[in-house]
Amino acid sequence: MNGYSTWIALVCFVLLMQIMSVLSLETLQQVALVQCGKQNVIDLSCISYAKAMIRQNQMALRCGTSRMDEKNVSIDGISVSFHDHKTYVECTYAKANRIVTMKIYYDDQAIISMDIDSVLKKR
Numbered sequence: 717m718n719g720y721s722t723w724i725a726l727v728c729f730v731l732l733m734q735i736m737s738v739l740s741l742e743t744l745q746q747v748a749l750v751q752c753g754k755q756n757v758i759d760l761s762c763i764s765y766a767k768a769m770i771r772q773n774q775m776a777l778r779c780g781t782s783r784m785d786e787k788n789v790s791i792d793g794i795s796v797s798f799h800d801h802k803t804y805v806e807c808t809y810a811k812a813n814r815i816v817t818m819k820i821y822y823d824d825q826a827i828i829s830m831d832i833d834s835v836l837k838k839r
Contacts, residue, residue, distance in 0.1 A: 761791045766805040766820045773800055813837050
């Protein structure tokens with residue numbers, strides 16, 4: 717057996733390893749993209765619920781009826797709590813090992829600002 721056949725096998729093996737590396741990276745990127753998409757759904761849903769809560773509380777203020785200061789909902793299987801503090805709505809949920817808090821600030825006309833904070837859960 718000559719050295720050329722082992723050299724060809726080695727080149728084929730290196731090419732196979734490079735192809736597997738590229739496929740692995742592509743798969744990891746797709747998984748990360750799906751996770752980002754799910755996070756966007758949760759964030760956008762929180763903003764939508766907060767807008768509805770703001771509208772309802774502003775209507776209650778104009779009509780003299782009772783406000784809805786707290787609301788708990790489930791978004792994509794994640795329990796989310798909303799608290800209206802009269803100038804901002806605080807939205808809190810747990811994801812993985814973190815607690816995410818969104819503060820959505822508003823005035824009479826619309827949402828004016830938003831802060832997102834994420835901290836590790838205490839064990």
